[in-house]
Amino acid sequence: SAVISQKPSRDICQRGTSLTIQCQVDSQVTMMFWYRQQPGQSLTLIATANQGSEATYESGFVIDKFPISRPNLTFSTLTVSNMSPEDSSIYLCSVGRTGRSYEQYFGPGTRLTVT
Amino acid sequence: AQSVTQLDSHVSVSEGTPVLLRCNYSSSYSPSLFWYVQHPNKGLQLLLKYTSAATLVKGINGFEAEFKKSETSFHLTKPSAHMSDAAEYFCVVIDNYGQNFVFGPGTRLSVLP
Numbered sequence: 001s002a003v004i005s006q007k008p009s010r011d012i013c014q015r016g017t018s019l020t021i022q023c024q025v026d027s028q029v030t031m032m033f034w035y036r037q038q039p040g041q042s043l044t045l046i047a048t049a050n051q052g053s054e055a056t057y058e059s060g061f062v063i064d065k066f067p068i069s070r071p072n073l074t075f076s077t078l079t080v081s082n083m084s085p086e087d088s089s090i091y092l093c094s095v096g097r098t099g100r101s102y103e104q105y106f107g108p109g110t111r112l113t114v115t
Numbered sequence: 116a117q118s119v120t121q122l123d124s125h126v127s128v129s130e131g132t133p134v135l136l137r138c139n140y141s142s143s144y145s146p147s148l149f150w151y152v153q154h155p156n157k158g159l160q161l162l163l164k165y166t167s168a169a170t171l172v173k174g175i176n177g178f179e180a181e182f183k184k185s186e187t188s189f190h191l192t193k194p195s196a197h198m199s200d201a202a203e204y205f206c207v208v209i210d211n212y213g214q215n216f217v218f219g220p221g222t223r224l225s226v227l228p
Contacts, residue, residue: 041221043216092158103149
């Protein structure tokens with residue numbers, strides 16, 4: 001398994017500002033992912049954070065709005081830029097592990113409220 | 116493309132009675148399937164997974180799921196519900212790339228005393 005921490009755990013931000021969320025893993029991993037969970041909804045993949053290259057974004061998500069950094073194999077950040085109330089969500093990072101089978105382990109999430 | 120349907124958005128059971136949470140998937144090849152649980156204000160926890168070995172998969176906390184290819188289903192069951200089982204449950208399939216998860220819409224389980 002993997003132990004994943006996220007900072008901050010929650011925040012309340014004003015419209016038009018940006019927030020950077022940090023994700024730290026207790027061991028080196030190749031695959032890291034960022035998800036959004038809107039209120040009462042399921043999880044939607046935002047992007048795959050690649051170490052040493054640009055993130056790979058899913059349809060509907062763009063780098064200008066959700067810039068991602070992946071400076072090493074244990075850390076990644078997601079920035080939510082120019083926030084609006086529609087960005088109020090839980091943001092989760094996860095890591096993928098292959099072994100006997102493939103699994104993903106999730107961080108505790110960052111609960112973001114935009115006013 | 117892979118997709119997941121969870122037929123019930125909300126299931127309510129009495130404590131001590133069986134739990135059945137339904138999941139149907141769509142996949143163009145032999146899938147890997149997972150069930151995750153999310154307790155209020157907590158992260159996601161893996162309950163169990165199917166990866167083409169035994170079709171009946173046992174997970175944590177007494178949960179199990181049966182993979183039925185002919186029905187494209189992977190329903191989650193537990194013989195006796197406990198109050199602590201009240202949470203949101205997500206059925207997940209892996210996409211064509213073999214590493215991206217596709218989440219179902221979730222089923223909220225309520226357990227009544």
